Amino acid sequence: MSDLLMYLTNGVVIGIIYALSALGVSLIVGIMNVVNFAHGELYILAGYFSAIFASALGLGPIPAMVLAVAAVFVLGLLLEWTLIRPTYGDDMYSLIITFILSIILQNAYLFIFGPYPQKPPNWISGASNLFGLFFYGNQRLLCLAVAVGVIAGFFLVLHKTWFGRVVRAVSMDREVAAMLGVNPVRVNLLAFGLGCALAGAAGVILTPIFPVTPTVGVGVSLTAFVVVVLGGMGSFSGCVVGGLILGLVENLGAAYLDSGYKHLFGFVILIMVLFFRPAGLFGQKQL
Amino acid sequence: MKMTTWRKTAALAAGAAMLLGLAGLASADDTIKVGVVGPRTGSAAATGTAFEEGIALALERINAKGGVLGKKLEVVFEDTAGDPQKAASGLEKLITKDKVVMAMGESHSSAALAEIDVADRYKLPLIIAEAWHDDITKKNFKYVFRAGPSNSGVVDDAILGFIKANGFKRVAIVAENTDWGIGIKDLAEAGLKAAGVATEVFNTERKSQDHYTELNKIKNFKPDLVLAFVYGFGVHYLIAQSNEVGLVPQTALLLEGAGPPSLWPDFWKNVGDAGNLELFVSSMHKDVMLTPVAKEFQDAYVKKYGKEPADYKSRSMFNTLLIAADAINRAGSTDADKLVDALEKTDLTVCSGQVKFGTEKGSYRYHQWQPPMLIIQWQDKQQVVVYPKDAATGQLKK
Numbered sequence: 001m002s003d004l005l006m007y008l009t010n011g012v013v014i015g016i017i018y019a020l021s022a023l024g025v026s027l028i029v030g031i032m033n034v035v036n037f038a039h040g041e042l043y044i045l046a047g048y049f050s051a052i053f054a055s056a057l058g059l060g061p062i063p064a065m066v067l068a069v070a071a072v073f074v075l076g077l078l079l080e081w082t083l084i085r086p087t088y089g090d091d092m093y094s095l096i097i098t099f100i101l102s103i104i105l106q107n108a109y110l111f112i113f114g115p116y117p118q119k120p121p122n123w124i125s126g127a128s129n130l131f132g133l134f135f136y137g138n139q140r141l142l143c144l145a146v147a148v149g150v151i152a153g154f155f156l157v158l159h160k161t162w163f164g165r166v167v168r169a170v171s172m173d174r175e176v177a178a179m180l181g182v183n184p185v186r187v188n189l190l191a192f193g194l195g196c197a198l199a200g201a202a203g204v205i206l207t208p209i210f211p212v213t214p215t216v217g218v219g220v221s222l223t224a225f226v227v228v229v230l231g232g233m234g235s236f237s238g239c240v241v242g243g244l245i246l247g248l249v250e251n252l253g254a255a256y257l258d259s260g261y262k263h264l265f266g267f268v269i270l271i272m273v274l275f276f277r278p279a280g281l282f283g284q285k286q287l
Numbered sequence: 288m289k290m291t292t293w294r295k296t297a298a299l300a301a302g303a304a305m306l307l308g309l310a311g312l313a314s315a316d317d318t319i320k321v322g323v324v325g326p327r328t329g330s331a332a333a334t335g336t337a338f339e340e341g342i343a344l345a346l347e348r349i350n351a352k353g354g355v356l357g358k359k360l361e362v363v364f365e366d367t368a369g370d371p372q373k374a375a376s377g378l379e380k381l382i383t384k385d386k387v388v389m390a391m392g393e394s395h396s397s398a399a400l401a402e403i404d405v406a407d408r409y410k411l412p413l414i415i416a417e418a419w420h421d422d423i424t425k426k427n428f429k430y431v432f433r434a435g436p437s438n439s440g441v442v443d444d445a446i447l448g449f450i451k452a453n454g455f456k457r458v459a460i461v462a463e464n465t466d467w468g469i470g471i472k473d474l475a476e477a478g479l480k481a482a483g484v485a486t487e488v489f490n491t492e493r494k495s496q497d498h499y500t501e502l503n504k505i506k507n508f509k510p511d512l513v514l515a516f517v518y519g520f521g522v523h524y525l526i527a528q529s530n531e532v533g534l535v536p537q538t539a540l541l542l543e544g545a546g547p548p549s550l551w552p553d554f555w556k557n558v559g560d561a562g563n564l565e566l567f568v569s570s571m572h573k574d575v576m577l578t579p580v581a582k583e584f585q586d587a588y589v590k591k592y593g594k595e596p597a598d599y600k601s602r603s604m605f606n607t608l609l610i611a612a613d614a615i616n617r618a619g620s621t622d623a624d625k626l627v628d629a630l631e632k633t634d635l636t637v638c639s640g641q642v643k644f645g646t647e648k649g650s651y652r653y654h655q656w657q658p659p660m661l662i663i664q665w666q667d668k669q670q671v672v673v674y675p676k677d678a679a680t681g682q683l684k685k
Contacts, residue, residue: 003503010499106328115332116553117520125559127531134503137531210496211557213520215329219494254500260464260490262500 002133007255008248009136013144015247017206019240020147021220022227023154024198030171030234031191033091034084037098039199039224040217041105046072046200047207048113054120061123065204069197076196080189088188102217109214117211143205150201151240158236167191171234226270232283241281245269318361319354319621321611322381322390323604324374324402325416327366330494330519333551334394334417334600335366341604344587349608355615362608363387367398369519374398378405378413388621389414389614391607394600395518396420396467403431412614412626416607417600420470425651430623432630432644432654434607434637436570438471439651445568445660446544447478449674450512453683457485459510459539461501461525463493463517471516471544491517491525498525502532510539518545523557530561540685542566542662550597555668564684565665570639570658571599572672574680577659580609581638606637606658630654 021043028036049068053059059067083101087093124142127135158164169177170187178184202220203212210216227246231238246266253265273281323342327335342362349360363385367374374393381387382405390406391414393399399418406413407428415423415433419441424433450458458479462472472488479486487508489501502525505513513535517525522543529535543549549567558565573595576582584605588596596602610633615621618629631654635642639658647653662674664683671681 003507006503007500010497014497110328110332115328115336116551117523117557118553119557122559127533135531135533137528140531210524211520211553213330213332215332216496251500255504258490259501259504260492262492262495 005131006134007251009130011248011251012244013140014251015244016144016147017202018223018227018246019243020151021199021202022224022239022243023236024195025224026228026234026236026239027191027198028195029228031167032188034094036195037095037221038102038105040220041102042072042196042199043203043220044212044217046203047212048118050204050207051118051120061120064120068204069200072200073193073197076193077189080192084192106214106217113214115213117213119207119211122208139208143209146205226266229280230270230273232280235282238280238282318359319356319615320361320363320385320387322385322387323362323364323392324367324378324390325392325394326369329368330521331369331394333598334547337598337601338392338604340592341601342608344584344591345605345608349612355612360612367393369395369398371397371401375401375405378402382409382411389611389626391611392416392604393418396470397465399423400466403428406430410623412623412630414607414611416603420466421651424653424655427648427653430627434610434642434656435603436657436660437651437655438474440657441568441660442471442474442478445662446475447482449662450479450484451482452674455484455512457508457510458512458514459487459489459505459508460514461489461491461505461517463521464490465493467518468516475514493521496524498528499532502529502534506532506534513539513541514544515541516544519548522548523554526558526561526565535561536564540564540566544568547598547600562665563667567663569599569661569663571602572661572663572670575661575672575678577640578636578638580636584638602638606639609637610635610642
């Protein structure tokens with residue numbers, strides 16, 4: 001029983017983290033129909049920034065994180081303006097551009113930050129005895145709380161603000177939204193920046209637990225894409241459910257089947273979902 | 288007028304072409320090229336940095352002593368990223384485009400197993416430095432040598448001896464799902480079971496950053512030693528997390544079977560206090576100087592990089608290049624068969640001992656030379672050699 005609880009706890013923690021990094025992908029896909037292959041690289045850039053701001057500038061964890069996410073947000077705006085905007089109308093171009101960007105960024109990181117993993121100091125040390133049954137890292141628990149907070153904040157913005165209404169309108173029907181007076185160019189710019197900032201948020205929250213190296217972004221992107229497809233393209237609640245399912249399936253599979261093939265279980269679930277519900281769990285059928 | 292301009296241009300072009308050709312010839316004539324393969328990106332990119340250091344120091348030493356066959360030795364370093372496909376195409380590029388006369392290096396078994404097929408096909412002498420899978424030399428390929436540890440050698444000589452000498456009763460093996468991890472895990476499991484030590488194996492993914500599930504299973508097994516065969520930065524996460532779940536060093540010690548990751552920069556930043564009492568396998572320790580060459584390497588390293596060498600793979604690469612240069616000089620030629628002949632007759636002092644390759648076919652010992660391996664424990668951030676006894680600089684702490 002204590003084992004099962006431990007696996008479920010870890011599944012939820014990892015799942016929420018997956019969901020957070022997938023939300024940014026989903027936002028950009030939903031609004032702009034752009035699949036951002038460099039998502040993982042922006043995630044690790046924020047991780048590097050938070051480590052550097054903490055060590056070089058001597059900032060505390062929270063200012064370092066906020067500053068890192070802000071920097072990635074600004075970079076996201078610049079990327080949209082310079083690289084993505086000229087590709088409007090052709091999804092294939094944006095796909096190739098972001099793919100090339102991811103390779104360039106990986107090599108730039110290797111050149112600038114070196115091959116060794118980097119992390120900011122932990123916010124908190126030690127482990128807690130959960131339910132009196134097993135020990136669980138305090139840093140992970142705190143990360144879970146912050147990630148839940150960021151996701152809640154995102155949904156609040158989405159459902160309670162003018163910007164959220166615009167985002168939902170554009171992701172439902174771009175043309176009608178434009179006819180009703182929404183400026184799609186500006187929404188795209190903001191959505192891309194915000195999507196990148198969400199990648200950055202996931203990065204700064206996770207870097208204390210999983211230090212960043214120049215190439216770990218590939219795995220981050222891949223998992224985010226799996227979660228987005230699992231939940232349904234463009235569905236935000238689908239992202240959260242998809243992330244949780246993936247986290248739980250991986251952990252329970254590793255616990256009760258074989259821990260050598262953890263990531264395989266995620267893909268098996270993905271194939272099954274695509275087989276029975278091709279649009280994903282919460283996706284809408286294309287007309 | 289037009290004609291003269293045309294002629295001038297033609298003459299200039301011809302002159303430039305000749306100069307370029309001469310320059311090409313000159314560089315081809317002045318140097319002898321050997322190739323190095325190894326990970327410069329990916330989870331073991333730090334090994335690439337160690338290799339680069341070893342290459343730089345070896346080239347300085349070899350070329351200061353007159354180079355090879357009266358020419359300068361030159362190294363072309365190709366990235367394999369630990370990926371078999373990249374490794375095979377990288378070595379093929381070194382052979383066909385760079386025209387290297389010999390190749391060496393590698394620290395991923397999966398990549399090395401792909402490279403030995405290429406070396407065999409192109410008849411290129413290849414000296415593996417730090418890929419441990421037995422099959423690399425067990426296949427008995429004529430052109431393939433290994434001047435470094437093998438799984439069997441590390442398990443039999445170092446790990447099993449250490450476990451028996453210190454009376455560990457329950458050993459949990461956690462191994463990554465790669466050629467190296469699976470290969471060395473099988474050997475260790477068989478050896479421990481034969482020695483009557485209670486053993487259980489837990490698989491993990493090489494690219495996984497989260498090990499809580501595996502660690503919880505390991506904790507339920509109640510081991511007094513965790514044997515970790517995880518290479519790259521992954522082992523840092525494993526050590527940090529094994530501390531969080533209350534396993535290491537609270538109820539068990541951890542012996543890391545790959546070595547250098549425990550010496551990489553930021554090891555302490557990544558693992559925190561969990562690194563204290565951690566054990567690892569290494570062929571190098573600053574107080575253990577097996578040969579005069581080791582001291583020379585140490586001094587040259589400190590002079591060039593302003594710090595003590597940490598990752599012993601810089602020294603493995605250094606050794607391998609010395610072996611290659613020695614063989615080329617004794618062969619008196621760059622002909623592949625003559626080089627193999629010369630390599631088989633190697634009797635050379637390098638940092639970690641006297642190199643002599645096995646020449647009897649039929650086992651992994653063919654074309655294999657293994658440096659002695661030490662087991663080192665971190666005690667208050669100091670490296671203490673705890674095994675073998677005759678090289679020990681301190682006692683094992685539990």
